[in-house]
Amino acid sequence: MLTIYAPPGATIPKNKMKLVIxxxxxxxxxxxxxxxxxxxxxxxxxxxxxxxxxxxxKKI
Incomplete structure (x- = not known):
């Protein structure tokens, strides 16, 4: 499965929350x-x- 990861420092657009560890x-x-x-x-x-x-x- 591929998904979307928001790392520390990213800002979540919906609520403008900045992620921290x-x-x-x-x-x-x-x-x-x-x-x-x-x-x-x-x-x-x-x-x-x-x-x-x-x-x-990818072909292996």
Whole structure:
């Protein structure tokens, strides 16, 4: 699966939140995976964006 990762320092367009390294439930978080709604790409806020990997396939 391909998805969209927002690293520390990124700003989430939906709420203008700037990501920082932080602890969530005792685990260090180094960013987040994004939903379409968080990126203002769609109204879909249930789950993360799944990108088609068809154009990224490589022959081995």
């Amino acid at each position: 932080s602890k969530i439930r005792g685990v260090t978080s180094y960013g987040m995976l994004c939903s379409g709604a968080e990126l203002n790409l769609s109204d879909e806020s249930d789950g993360i964006v799944e990108l088609s990997n068809a154009k990224y396939k």
